[in-house]
Amino acid sequence: MQKKVIFTLLCFLFLNKAQAGFSSVEPAPNGGLPTEQPLSDLTPAALSYEQAQQLEAAAEKNDSQALEQLRHAAEAGDAEAQNGMGLYDYSQRKYADALSWYNKAAAQGNAHAEANLGVLYTYGLGVAQNYAQALSWYRKAAEQGEARAQTSLGDRYISGQGVAQDFAQAAVWYGKAAQQGDAYAQNGLGALYAGGRGVAQNFSRAASWYCKSAVQGNVRAQSGLGDLYARGQGVAQDYAKASYWLCKAARKGYAPAEAVIQQYSRSGLIAAQCADTSAGQQMDCPGK
Structure with a gap:
């Protein structure tokens, strides 16, 4: 499934559902550097807000149709769509389902999914909290150049979670x-x-x-x-x-x-x- 189509489906599903919130999560204020629990990684890795805005106008399907198309592509093995389904389930607080989709995409080397697995392991969402596992996934994604994972890896080095400060x-x-x-x-x-x-x-x-x-x-x-x-x-x-x-x-x-x-x-x-x-x-x- 073409990435542009997946972007379109995702922006339609999420930008028209502000309550889903994955692109609007704000970190808790702490005056500068992260402390105790860095929160920059609470926003899952996905398409940029600018990309979503550009593609929002192209989405003509209703929610159920868009989700069905995304699910079909994910079940067919498309890594971007699998990560997209993970994002959708994350937005619905179905963290175990999100974990499953992210794992499928990460197995194909999808950097966004790897970063998103780091989020789940960091906060124990749908899986037992494990800072070492979180660090491992963040690093995999960061080494592929995934910006949010790089930020989250920086957060870990400041907090000392799963790695020496x-x-x-x-x-x-x-x-x-x-x-x-x-x-x-x-x-x-x-x-x-x-x-x-x-x-x-x-x-x-x-x-x-x-x-x-x-x-x-x-x-x-x-x-x-x-x-x-x-x-x-x-x-x-x-x-x-x-x-x-x-x-x-x-x-x-x-x-x-x-x-x-x-x-x-x-x-x-x-x-x-x-x-x-x-x-x-x-x-x-x-x-x-």
């Missing part, structure tokens, strides 16, 4: 995913540069990576970038830009951003209340 290795894998545009990895890499963990501390690089992630809507990165502007670290101190980025995160309920706003508002440097006018503004990244 190693910030330098985290930076390596975050870097690979960040270069592919993964917002979670870009934020993680920014946090490593800001904290000087696994890499030499470099606030300019931190600001650059935070901004790449922030423009994609990552609240941690928006908060981190805003804080750098407020402190003048890696960028020229600019309270207007600090307020802009902090308010973007605060409007989404990100508590650390709200705390930074209150901290600077007590000195009169940033308004305690985010102005509505900044919501529609566009702000360039550092260096542009």
Whole structure:
């Protein structure tokens, strides 16, 4: 079954079912680097949101027809369709069924399915929790260049789940995913540069990576970038830009951003209340 057709079926099934949520899961805020349980990998590896948007208009089947076509292709042995069925079952919280489909696709070397198996093993969904197995699947996918798996592998090196904690290795894998545009990895890499963990501390690089992630809507990165502007670290101190980025995160309920706003508002440097006018503004990244 052609990949474009599978993309079309998947986007129709999922984008028209927001409650399914696999493409809209947000990581819990923690102020930057993952702690205890990294959550960037809760969103299964699949087609990008942009790909799905482009193909959504092409889907003309109803839900049952689209699902039947996808199932037929999966049962015929198409790895992309098998991963797609796994995504569908995951979205319906049928984790054991998702596990079965992912295993079929992963047996054919499908990197998305390998990454998704890592998610199930990490959180014990449909299978006993096993960090070593999760790490193994993430690595298989990451070595094929799967960006979300690379990010999740970086998360494991930070949390020490299934592997010895190693910030330098985290930076390596975050870097690979960040270069592919993964917002979670870009934020993680920014946090490593800001904290000087696994890499030499470099606030300019931190600001650059935070901004790449922030423009994609990552609240941690928006908060981190805003804080750098407020402190003048890696960028020229600019309270207007600090307020802009902090308010973007605060409007989404990100508590650390709200705390930074209150901290600077007590000195009169940033308004305690985010102005509505900044919501529609566009702000360039550092260096542009």
